[in-house]
Amino acid sequence: MLKYYIHKKERSIKLNTVVLIPSYNPSEALLKLLRELSEKEQRILVVNDGSDESYTDIFKEAEQYATVLHQHPNGGKGTALKAGIRYVKDHLPECNAIVTADADGQHKVADILAISETLHEKGGFVIGTRKFTGKVPFRSRFGNALTKLVFLVAAGKKCSDTQTGLRGFTRDLFDFMLNVKGNRYEYEMNVMMQTAQGGIAIHEVPIETVYENDNSSSHFHPIRDSYRIYKTIFINSTLIRYGLSAVFCFLLDFSALALFETFIPLIAISTLLARCISSPINYLINRIFVFKSNANKAASFISYIVLAGCVILAKMALMTLLNEVLGVHYVIANISVEVVLFITNFIIQKLFIFKNKKEN
Numbered sequence: 115m116l117k118y119y120i121h122k123k124e125r126s127i128k129l130n131t132v133v134l135i136p137s138y139n140p141s142e143a144l145l146k147l148l149r150e151l152s153e154k155e156q157r158i159l160v161v162n163d164g165s166d167e168s169y170t171d172i173f174k175e176a177e178q179y180a181t182v183l184h185q186h187p188n189g190g191k192g193t194a195l196k197a198g199i200r201y202v203k204d205h206l207p208e209c210n211a212i213v214t215a216d217a218d219g220q221h222k223v224a225d226i227l228a229i230s231e232t233l234h235e236k237g238g239f240v241i242g243t244r245k246f247t248g249k250v251p252f253r254s255r256f257g258n259a260l261t262k263l264v265f266l267v268a269a270g271k272k273c274s275d276t277q278t279g280l281r282g283f284t285r286d287l288f289d290f291m292l293n294v295k296g297n298r299y300e301y302e303m304n305v306m307m308q309t310a311q312g313g314i315a316i317h318e319v320p321i322e323t324v325y326e327n328d329n330s331s332s333h334f335h336p337i338r339d340s341y342r343i344y345k346t347i348f349i350n351s352t353l354i355r356y357g358l359s360a361v362f363c364f365l366l367d368f369s370a371l372a373l374f375e376t377f378i379p380l381i382a383i384s385t386l387l388a389r390c391i392s393s394p395i396n397y398l399i400n401r402i403f404v405f406k407s408n409a410n411k412a413a414s415f416i417s418y419i420v421l422a423g424c425v426i427l428a429k430m431a432l433m434t435l436l437n438e439v440l441g442v443h444y445v446i447a448n449i450s451v452e453v454v455l456f457i458t459n460f461i462i463q464k465l466f467i468f469k470n471k472k473e474n
Contacts, residue, residue, distance in 0.1 A: 131157070131211040131230045131282075132202050135180075136194035138163045140172055143219030148179040150223045156230075157181075157209065160217075161198045164188030192301025196292055203288045213282040221280045225321035232319050233282040239314050241273075242280035242321035261303075271310045274318055276303065287314070311352070355404045356460050359396060367392035393422055400463060407468035417467045425455055 133156050137144055144160070151158055158180035162173050164187045176182055185197055195214060202209055213229050215221045225242055232240045265276045279302065283291060290312075296304040309316060370388035378384045397418045401407050407414065429451055436447035 130209050131213055131233065132198075132206065132209045133158045133226060133230075134161070134195065134198040134202070134212050134214045135159070135217050136161045136163055136191050136198065136214075137165065137173075137217035138188060138191075138194075139165045139169055140217045141219075142172075144217040145172060145175055145179075147215070147217070147219065147221075147223070148176055151226065152179040154223060154227065156226075157206075159183065159198050159201065161185055161194040163191070163194040190298030190301070192296040192298050192304075195301065199288055199291050203285075203292075210285040211282060212288075214279060216279040222322050225280060225319075228319050228321070229280055229282040232317055233284065236315075236317050237284050237286075238317065239287060239309055240282040240317045240319060241275065241278050243273075243275035243278060243318045244321060265306065265310075271316075273306065273310070273316065276306050278321075280321060281305075290314075352404060352464065353460060356400065356463075357456075359399045359404050360456065363392045363396040363399070366395060393419070401468055405464060405468035406470075408470050409468055414467050418463070421459065421462060421467065425459055429455060 133151055135144070135147070135158065137160055148158060148160070160173070160176050160180045160182045162169075162182060162184045164185055165173070173182055173184070183197060183201055185194060189197075198214075199212060202212055211230070211233050213226055213233065215226050221242070229240050229242055261276045262273060266272055281302075290308075291305065294301065294304045294308055296302075306316075367388050370391045371384055374384035374387050375381065378387070397415055400418075401409075401411075401414060432451045432454070433447055436442040436450065437444050442450075
């Protein structure tokens, strides 16, 4: 169970934005950041995420500049961020925006202010994107490049820096942020995935790339936390779920065809019977698991069957064109056609067949 102890410091505030800083076993970099933010008259909320007792003095000094929320035991960065958002929502009704920053000195005050300014100009969701130029640890550079690529494939949207901790969002997104699952570093990726999939505009602001002492103060565990992040991407990706569904139903169709061929000599009949088994199952998996659709069942099933028939005819026509007319090698032609039809099939199912009905 999490217990909270709150220490406040009241002072006049000009802006209605709160700078939220989750912190676990912080260094003096946290106090330096707090002093600089205080000089810029920023309202600050620090969440002590179950730090060791040896860091008590740092948090006592932090109370000179910020409201400090103590959370015990350690719950992870996601839990700390949610605790801070919940506190602002419940106790600071005059504050209509939050900017989150890291406690390890990676984020400059000027960049935090730039996020706040962009947030007030455009609203919604704003992130600070690092340029990754100059002296950047290899694991950080490689990790961001890989995650950007995976995010593009999974979410269908480009993002320059998916792992940035410098972010801002307005009060209308507080409940959204609180409902996103995740307790540790995977929470931030969950936010990015659900923001992209929910059609929420992501505004990017270029920021300076800073790594103190080769980023040695980071509490990010390369294997454990990377596993959580990539697991989050795969679970939340509609395209990847669709691909898994396609592979499963292909294996089911192939197995059923092999079984029927044992008893039925006509390949056409065996193929038809196998497809009669795999197609309804594929429809159910796509409707329930892949697209999580609330569309009319009868209408979507009929549309799905019609699409399946069109895909078969399209494959026959394209294979004839590429292989027999244009002379493309059969294997290359088959792979090309399968890729095109896979993507086309996915888009049609997502946008038309399994499109969710709007709810009040």
